[in-house]
Ligand SMILES: C[C@@]1(CC(=O)O)c2cc3[nH]c(cc4nc(cc5[nH]c(cc(n2)[C@H]1CCC(=O)O)[C@@](C)(CC(=O)O)[C@@H]5CCC(=O)O)C(CC(=O)O)=C4CCC(=O)O)c(CCC(=O)O)c3CC(=O)O
């Protein structure tokens with residue numbers, strides 16, 4: 001069995017077509033909110049949540065059965081109806097460059113979704129490769145306890161400081177010492193990261 005290749009996609013402005021409007025489609029749509037993707041649901045019926053998103057102008061809803069032209073311009077496609085044969089024919093009607101996920105057929109899919117949570121810039125995703133989505137969810141819930149809300153602020157600190165270090169510190173040993181130090185538990189647990197950083201920088205440079 002070949003292994004999967006994990007990536008983080010930027011979907012800003014990209015067209016994503018979700019065929020089907022049931023519970024599964026709804027979960028896929030909600031994962032796309034906030035990514036900047038232009039989401040279109042194609043389905044004669046849709047859950048209340050999908051309808052609400054449509055009325056709020058967050059997504060498009062084409063209220064009819066799927067037809068081949070619906071995939072035009074799509075970067076990513078979810079075949080998420082409850083009709084297995086239709087889901088496969090959606091995959092078949094896609095262009096080879098379109099990323100298609102068939103919700104009831106992992107083997108025919110170009111990708112699948114891991115169980116994910118975010119803490120600001122930190123994203124943690126778990127995949128069991130289709131062995132058990134429930135187990136992926138369980139591990140995600142455990143990790144959510146460990147990586148709690150304070151990581152959001154810490155990641156913002158790391159982001160800003162790393163940017164500063166790369167811009168201001170040319171000497172490679174010093175640069176690498178600083179980048180290693182800010183990622184340590186001492187900085188994670190510090191109540192005064194800016195102060196600790198100033199002191200460390202002075203110690204290492206004077
Ligand atoms: C292959 C994959 C393709 C994909 O959808 O990307 C897939 C496929 C299928 N899921 C099924 C069932 C369930 N899926 C969930 C939940 C999630 N499913 C997700 C991902 C994936 N599901 C991909 C594999 C990921 C991996 O293995 O790691 C998560 C992680 C992400 C997300 O969907 O956003 C999200 C949890 C999010 C969270 O809470 O963290 C639950 C539980 C629940 O609702 O909580 C159940 C019922 C209980 C059970 O079956 O375990 C069925 C059987 C349908 C049937 O019975 O026929 C199929 C079809 C099949 O296996 O063929």
Ligand SMILES: NC(=O)C1=CN([C@@H]2O[C@H](COP(=O)(O)OP(=O)(O)OC[C@H]3O[C@@H](n4cnc5c(N)ncnc54)[C@H](O)[C@@H]3O)[C@@H](O)[C@H]2O)C=CC1
Pocket residue numbers: 019020021022023024025042043044045046047064065066080081082083086103104133
């Ligand atoms: N990948 C995953 O995470 C999971 C996948 N599944 C699979 O996903 C399938 C869908 O599950 P649910 O959303 O719960 O089903 P559902 O029955 O709630 O929704 C099916 C949707 O498909 C739409 N639909 C039917 N024919 C259509 C057509 N010709 N064109 C466009 N839309 C059409 C219906 O209007 C409905 O909105 C299940 O049959 C199951 O095999 C189930 C659980 C999780």
